Amino acid sequence: MAPHSSSPPEPVEGARASARRSQQHRGRRTPRRAAAGRRSFSSSLKALEALAQSGAQVSVHVADLDSGDVVLSGDDHVALPIAGLGVVPVLIETAAGLETGRIDPLRIVDRTRAQFVAGSGLWRSLRAPALPMVDLAVFAAASGDPNAANALLDVVGHDQVRARMVSLGMPRSAVLDRFRDKRGPDDAPHVAVGTTREFSRLFAALVNSTVVNAAVSVQVSEWLSLNQDLSLVASATGLDPFAHDQDAHGLLFINKTGRDRGVRAEAGVLGGPRAGISYALTVCFDDLSINHRLRAHEAFRVLGTDLMEYVH
Template sequence: MVPSSASGSESPSGAPAARRRGARGGRRIPRRAAAGRRSFASSLRRLEEVAQSGAQVSVHVVELDSGRVVLSGDDHVPLPIAGLGLVPVLVETAAGFASRVLDPLQIIERPDEPVAGSGLWRHLRVPALPLVDLAVLAAAAGDPNAANALLDAVGHERVQARMVALGMPRSAVLDLFRDVRGPDDAPHVAVGTTREFARLFAALVDSRTMDAAVSAQVAEWLSLNQDLGLVASATGLDPFAHDDDAHGLLFINKTGRDRGVRAEAGVLAGPRAGVAYALTICFDDLSISHRLRAHDAFRVLGTDLMEYTH
């Protein structure tokens, strides 16, 4: 891919008002940021270093109001994204609630052999929860058992059809979360492109994902996300209470973490600008230093995004 910075399209009229209603293979990377604005020079240097170490890097940053792409690189390449793939599942869940195809209070039993890797549900005494509470657990804590229950409730086929309808044909939710992936299992939970996921988040805050009610519900769930350790670490927000920031910072995000995979997409809006962003880095997790190199690239991008929007 030839790295590019573009401008010009996909700005719906009345987007700021809608946003206020809705949210309360290659290894080359981008070399140009938006002209006339604060640059992403630090991010470019750090992403270049990560790419030169052998990692796959994909990034996409787009302005919310203008639709102008201010930073991009390999943003068309589907890469493993781990738990970031939960976002389309949440969209389909909210759509099911809105259409009454799904009952938010339907009680779901915890599996007898829950996924042990992360999450809270397996530590709770309660053996069953309603679907709507599982959506909260999945969005806020990345709970794999809650995510699996949601995916079972809505169905893989409906999620994939929804992703295509949302303009995400190159992304896919492939499988449930598992402790161990066997030869008959999909190699990853989900794959996705940063272009499609950044634009999905832009559509969420502009109330263009399905309708305003569905967009607002998904944005509300995502505003509870407690993983602010990557791009979001630059915001200074409280991981446990950041949906109503005292300084007027609009922020929602979702991360994905797996061995050798770090992914994040979200929306950050401040007084100067609002952006939707997505960054995925797939790296050889051979040591702590390899992992920290990838994490640092996310944090540098977060700092540049804060400077761009404030």
């Protein structure tokens, strides 16, 4: 893969303004680098290369919001399991239904015990057996609640989500199934699969208000700004996991993560005083020990550090 090159960009007022609105309301090829010097992503390259050499599947795509230049990429066309990151297209279809009036925001949805996911999430710990659509969207975005995500998917429809992803230019990515405690032989092997190229571009489009329309983009960005999982790439930002939608130091940030056994994925947008950037990273690894897991997590944190250096 031939390297790209680019000069350090200036801040993107359009992307930053859009992000501000949202706050208010086993391929194993080595990644390649584009930016030179201080913002070369050399640390990320080293960490991701080490993961790939250890047998992990690594896919990454990082692009500058101003120029659109790809500053870091590797196997970004390969569709890999992304777990809860697949909730983002479901949120987009939900916001589109709310915006057109097809879905009542206060429509009450019951937890269906027959397909209740008991292993994770907040809704399972609540006494309320039913919640309105808008609250389920908040749960799905903020905590990755599997039952909330399943409820949204049931209402908006799997076929509609699939069609929406194609219309958004995501032909290699797909939401395959609902969340389950156990996957049987008749179930899809994963909740969702996706390419880092498509998800990085999706997040860039969200902050630029071009996903469906401005209203939908702002609504989804607002939901995602509540995400409390800042333990991977976002761990380098120093943001408060519970209140990071109005950072005192001017960081603009939205993200979504995905976690499963041997799967870690994250996509998002980070904006700072010098630049804005969209990113996506997926690592599939043999989760044989805590050290294997921590090595994968460390690669996400290294990328986060390089992203912070890029935008500051």
